[in-house]
Amino acid sequence: MSALLDVRGLRVRFDTPGGTVHAVNDVSYTLADGETLGVVGESGSGKSVHVLAMLGLIPRPPGRIEAGEVIFAGRDLLRLSEAELRDVRGGEIGIIFQDPMTALNPVLTVGRQIAEPLMRHRGLSRARAWARAAELLELVGIADPGRRLAQYPHQFSGGMRQRVMIAIAIACDPKLLIADEPTTALDVTVQAQILRLVRDLKARMGMSVIWITHDMGVVAGIADAVQVMYGGRIVERGPVRAIFKDPRNAYTWGLLRALPDHGRRSHRRLHQIEGQPPDLTLPPEGDPFAPRNPFATPRCFTETPPLVPAADAAPGHLVAAWYDLPRLLAEREGAR
Amino acid sequence: MSRFLAGRFGESALAVLGVVTIVFVVTRLLGDPAILMLPVGATPEQLASFRAELGIDRPLFTQYVDFLWDAARGDFGRSFQHNRAAFEVVLERMPATLQLAGSAIALGLIIGGGAGLIAAMNRGGVIEVFVMLLALLGQATPVFWLGLLLILFFAVDLGWFPTGGGGSFRHLVLPAVTLATFTSASIARLLRSSVIDVLREDYVRTARAKGLMPRTVVVWHIARNALIPVATMVGILAGELLGGSVVTETVFAWPGVGRVIVQAIEVKDFPVVQAGIMLIAITFVSINFVVDLLYGVLDPRIRLR
Numbered sequence: 001m002s003a004l005l006d007v008r009g010l011r012v013r014f015d016t017p018g019g020t021v022h023a024v025n026d027v028s029y030t031l032a033d034g035e036t037l038g039v040v041g042e043s044g045s046g047k048s049v050h051v052l053a054m055l056g057l058i059p060r061p062p063g064r065i066e067a068g069e070v071i072f073a074g075r076d077l078l079r080l081s082e083a084e085l086r087d088v089r090g091g092e093i094g095i096i097f098q099d100p101m102t103a104l105n106p107v108l109t110v111g112r113q114i115a116e117p118l119m120r121h122r123g124l125s126r127a128r129a130w131a132r133a134a135e136l137l138e139l140v141g142i143a144d145p146g147r148r149l150a151q152y153p154h155q156f157s158g159g160m161r162q163r164v165m166i167a168i169a170i171a172c173d174p175k176l177l178i179a180d181e182p183t184t185a186l187d188v189t190v191q192a193q194i195l196r197l198v199r200d201l202k203a204r205m206g207m208s209v210i211w212i213t214h215d216m217g218v219v220a221g222i223a224d225a226v227q228v229m230y231g232g233r234i235v236e237r238g239p240v241r242a243i244f245k246d247p248r249n250a251y252t253w254g255l256l257r258a259l260p261d262h263g264r265r266s267h268r269r270l271h272q273i274e275g276q277p278p279d280l281t282l283p284p285e286g287d288p289f290a291p292r293n294p295f296a297t298p299r300c301f302t303e304t305p306p307l308v309p310a311a312d313a314a315p316g317h318l319v320a321a322w323y324d325l326p327r328l329l330a331e332r333e334g335a336r
Numbered sequence: 337m338s339r340f341l342a343g344r345f346g347e348s349a350l351a352v353l354g355v356v357t358i359v360f361v362v363t364r365l366l367g368d369p370a371i372l373m374l375p376v377g378a379t380p381e382q383l384a385s386f387r388a389e390l391g392i393d394r395p396l397f398t399q400y401v402d403f404l405w406d407a408a409r410g411d412f413g414r415s416f417q418h419n420r421a422a423f424e425v426v427l428e429r430m431p432a433t434l435q436l437a438g439s440a441i442a443l444g445l446i447i448g449g450g451a452g453l454i455a456a457m458n459r460g461g462v463i464e465v466f467v468m469l470l471a472l473l474g475q476a477t478p479v480f481w482l483g484l485l486l487i488l489f490f491a492v493d494l495g496w497f498p499t500g501g502g503g504s505f506r507h508l509v510l511p512a513v514t515l516a517t518f519t520s521a522s523i524a525r526l527l528r529s530s531v532i533d534v535l536r537e538d539y540v541r542t543a544r545a546k547g548l549m550p551r552t553v554v555v556w557h558i559a560r561n562a563l564i565p566v567a568t569m570v571g572i573l574a575g576e577l578l579g580g581s582v583v584t585e586t587v588f589a590w591p592g593v594g595r596v597i598v599q600a601i602e603v604k605d606f607p608v609v610q611a612g613i614m615l616i617a618i619t620f621v622s623i624n625f626v627v628d629l630l631y632g633v634l635d636p637r638i639r640l641r
Binding site: 055085086087088089090091095097099102104105106107108109116117120121154168 | 542
C-alpha cells in the first residue's frame, strides 16, 4: 500500500482577541491507499481543525497555517492555489460533516445539492447529473430516489440527511473520504447504520477514509488504524487492535476505560478522565496531558514527548509519552 | 400550497375588513357632517333633511352594513371638491404613485442589494466601512431635505431636470433618486447582516467543501438564503411607498396618491380621504399577500407547511 496522504509538521494557529490558539501542533502522519484511519480526541484536540485546514476550509483570518506540508496524490495541498484546491475538494476528496440537520442547504432540493459536484467536477449536464444523483441516493440506501430528489432537506430525517451528505461526498468517486464526526448528532441505531453504510461503500469503491470522532467505540467498528489527538498533537497512533489491547499513552488508556462494557453485565461506574482540556492560548510546556495524568513524571511537565515507536509493541504503534504505561499499570495491579 | 394560499388570503380579507370598520368608526367620530358642510345659520329643518339625504339619521348598524356594501363596490361618495366619484379621483393618481414607488424599489434592490452583498463579502475591510457609512447616511437623511437639495442642485443650478410635476421620465428622476436613497440604504444594511449570518451556516461550508465555484456559492447558497429577510423589508417598503410617499410627492409636486390625499385633507374633502385610506390599506394588504407568496417561493419549509 502506497501513501495517499502524507501530512508533515502541520501547524495551525488562530489569532483571537484572547491570544493565539495553538490548535494543531506539528501533526505528521501518513494514510495508505485504501486505509481507514480513525482520528480520536475530545473537542479542541485539533482532530477536525487539522483536516479542515488542509482543505482550505478554516476561515482565514483568524485561522492560519503556520507550517507544514500535506502531500495528497503527489501534490502539496497547502501550496495549491484556491482554484486548484477547489478541484480537489468535492472531486478527489469528499467530506461529510457532523450535523446533517444544518449541513444541507434548506432552500435547495436534495437532487440539486447532489448534482452540484457532478456538474462542477465531472462536467455533467443537469439531466445526466440528476440521473446520477438518483443512482447515488439508491446507493446510500434511500428508497424511491426519483421522488426523493425533488424534495427538500426538511422532508428527510436526520439519518436520511446524513445519507444524502454521504451521497454528495462520494458523488465524484473520491480517493479520500473525510468523515468529520458524522454520527455524533444521530441516534445510536442510526449511527450503526451510517457506520455500516460507509464501510460497505469503502469496500465497494476502494477509497481511503479518515473518520474523525470522539468515540473510541465507533473507531473499533470501522478503522484499520487509530490516531489519538490531544491538545493539537498526536499522542498515540497504531493498528486498531494494538491501541485497544495495549495502549501506551495515559490519555488513550483513559478513553478506553471510559467506554462502557457492553458485553459484561457489570454495574460499575463509568470511569472519567479528571480535569479540563488544556487552554491552547497558553500551550503548556511539556506533555499537554500531564496536568490530568495520574502517571505523569516530572519530565512530563517540562519537555514535550516526541511521537516515537513504542517499545516492544506492534509494528506501526507510535506513542508520545515519557512514562512506560504497561509497567506502571502492572505495578498498580500488583499494589492492589 | 393551496391551504397556505387560502389561509393567507383569508387573513388579508380580514385585515381589509378591519380597515373598513376603522374608517367607518373614525368618520362617525369626526362630528356631524351636516353641521360641518352646511353654512352657519342653517335651520334645524335643513340640517335634518341633509342628514336624511346622507342617511346618517338611520341606526348605526344599518349605516355600517350600507358602508360595507358601498365600500365593496368602491363607492365612497362624491368628492366635494371635484364633484366626481371619490374613488375615481384617488385611483387615477395610482399610476403615478406606482411608477415612483416601483422605481424606488427597483433602484433600492439593485444598488442596496449590490452594496450589502459587497459589504458582507469584504467583512472587516475598508470597503465595508465605507459602504456601511454611506448606507447609514442614506437612511438617516430626511427625505424632504434631500429632495430640496437635489432640486436646488440638479434642477435650479444645473437645470438638468424639472423642479417638479409629472409626466415624463425626466420628471421621475429626482423623486425616484430621493426615495431610492432611503430604500437602498435600508436594503443594504439588512442584506449585509443577513449575508453575514448565512456565511456562518454549515451549509455554506458544505458548498465550499464540494469545490463549487465562488459564484455558485454566493448566488445559490448565500444569496438565496440571505434574501428571505430582505423580502419582508421590501414588502414593508413597497407598502409604504405605494400608499403614496406624501413628503416626496409634495416636495416634487408629483401627481400621486399621497399628494391627492393631503390636498383633500386640507379642504376637508372627506370622501376622497376615505377612498384614499381604503386604497392605501388594500394596497398594503395586497403587497403583504404577495410577500407571503414570495416566502413560499424562496423558502420551501414555509411552502409545504
